[in-house]
Amino acid sequence: MDLGLAGRRALVMGASKGLGRSVADALAEGGAHLVISGREQASLDAACAELRALGAASATGIVADVADGAQMDALARGAQEAMGGVDILLQNHGGPPPGPALEVTEEALTTWFQRIVLSPIRVANAVLPGMRERKWGRIVNVGSTGMVQPLPNMVLSNTLRASLMGWMKTLSAEVAHEGVTCNIVAPGAIRTDRSIETASGLAKRSGKTVDEVIAERSKTIPAGRYGTPAEYGPLVAFLCSNQAAYITGSILRADGGIVRGW
Numbered sequence: 001m002d003l004g005l006a007g008r009r010a011l012v013m014g015a016s017k018g019l020g021r022s023v024a025d026a027l028a029e030g031g032a033h034l035v036i037s038g039r040e041q042a043s044l045d046a047a048c049a050e051l052r053a054l055g056a057a058s059a060t061g062i063v064a065d066v067a068d069g070a071q072m073d074a075l076a077r078g079a080q081e082a083m084g085g086v087d088i089l090l091q092n093h094g095g096p097p098p099g100p101a102l103e104v105t106e107e108a109l110t111t112w113f114q115r116i117v118l119s120p121i122r123v124a125n126a127v128l129p130g131m132r133e134r135k136w137g138r139i140v141n142v143g144s145t146g147m148v149q150p151l152p153n154m155v156l157s158n159t160l161r162a163s164l165m166g167w168m169k170t171l172s173a174e175v176a177h178e179g180v181t182c183n184i185v186a187p188g189a190i191r192t193d194r195s196i197e198t199a200s201g202l203a204k205r206s207g208k209t210v211d212e213v214i215a216e217r218s219k220t221i222p223a224g225r226y227g228t229p230a231e232y233g234p235l236v237a238f239l240c241s242n243q244a245a246y247i248t249g250s251i252l253r254a255d256g257g258i259v260r261g262w
Contacts, residue, residue, distance in 0.1 A: 003241035005030030007057060010088035010240070011079040011127065012036045013066070013120075016043040018192040019142050020092040022233030027088070028056035030237060035079040035086075037064040058083070066093040066119040067111075076126035085134070086127040088240045091120035091164075092142040095194055096156035098201075104155045116160040121167060128180070137180035138240040141168055145188050147251060149259045165251070172249035181248035183239050188255025189217060191226040223256030 010027050014020040016038035024036050028051040036051070036059065038044050044061025051059040060082045064075035079086050096112045124139055131137025145151070147165050150158040165184060172182035189195060199213040206213070218225050232254050238244055239252070253259055 001243070003030050003237060003243065005032045005237065005241065007031065007033070008087045008240070009033045009079075009083035009085055010035070010090070011076070011083075011086045011123070012090040012092070013064075013075075013123065014038060014092035014094065014142075015090070016040065016047045016061075018194060019187060019190060019229055019232050020090065021047060022229035023090050023092075023140075023142075023236045024051055024233075025054060025230075026233035026237035027240065028052075028054040028059070031055055031057055032088070033057045033083045034059045035062060035082050036060070037062050037075050039063060039065050066115040069114070069118065069122060072119045072122045073126065076123045080127065080130070085130045087131065087134070087136060088138045088140075089124060089127055090140050090142065090236065091124065093119065095144070096154075096160070098153045098198070099155055100153055101155040104159075108156060109159070112156050112160055113163075116157075117163050117167070120164060124171075128175070131180045132175060132178045135179040137175075137178075138244075139168075139171075139180070139182045140236050140239050141182075141184045143184040143186040143251065145186050145253060145255050145259050147184065147186055148253070149261065169249050176248050179245070181239070181245065183248060184251045185232070185236050185239065186251055186253045186255065187227070187232055188253065188258045189221060189226045190232055190254070191228055195226065221256040221258050225256065227254060227256055 010032045012024045015024040015036035034056050048059035048061050062078045064071040146158045199210050203210045203213045
């Protein structure tokens with residue numbers, strides 16, 4: 001199925017690896033122009049070469065840290081200059097550290113509010129005028145199953161992602177008639193560097209190996225395993241397609257069935 005991605009201009013945040021990279025790969029295979037962001041130019045340059053080999057019409061890497069609002073402004077501006085506009089925005093960022101509600105600090109909430117809530121909104125606000133003028137746009141956020149079913153010991157993620165979810169849902173109703181869709185794709189346990197790092201921390205505390213921790217976690221997942229990034233990116237690519245024009249204000253999950261409610 002032709003998703004109509006050829007020639008579309010996509011800004012993919014946090015795309016040098018992990019879930020952001022899986023989305024960039026899928027969009028590249030569809031022939032989109034890409035600007036990707038990350039914190040290391042060398043990693044971005046290597047990723048861009050691979051994306052062009054996959055079929056991207058063009059690929060440019062811009063160093064930008066979600067902790068810095070000025071860098072987010074520069075990213076949005078640089079992407080629009082590089083591609084002549086942005087049709088597709090993937091909002092993505094590193095996840096916050098674990099912790100219980102009883103121990104969360106105001107400093108941690110403020111720090112991660114910038115990264116999880118303000119930075120994605122800041123970039124979206126910069127590219128939305130062009131999408132609305134052209135009557136076509138796609139905004140997709142890399143969410144978490146914690147948005148639907150709060151995760152134990154993940155108070156920062158549960159609290160702040162819910163804030164962004166509220167903004168996305170509100171925005172989706174305001175721009176739907178202008179051809180702009182806003183959706184969230186919530187991953188469950190996907191085998192990325194982040195999930196391995198989390199498993200490593202649990203392994204150290206429990207005296208188990210990383211493989212043992214992953215095997216135990218896999219038993220709680222109806223699919224019986226962690227997902228792969230290659231099972232995430234194509235779902236986002238579909239939401240960025242012409243065929244998904246009637247899907248907006250929704251959360252789709254790629255979680256192997258771990259969330260028990262619909």
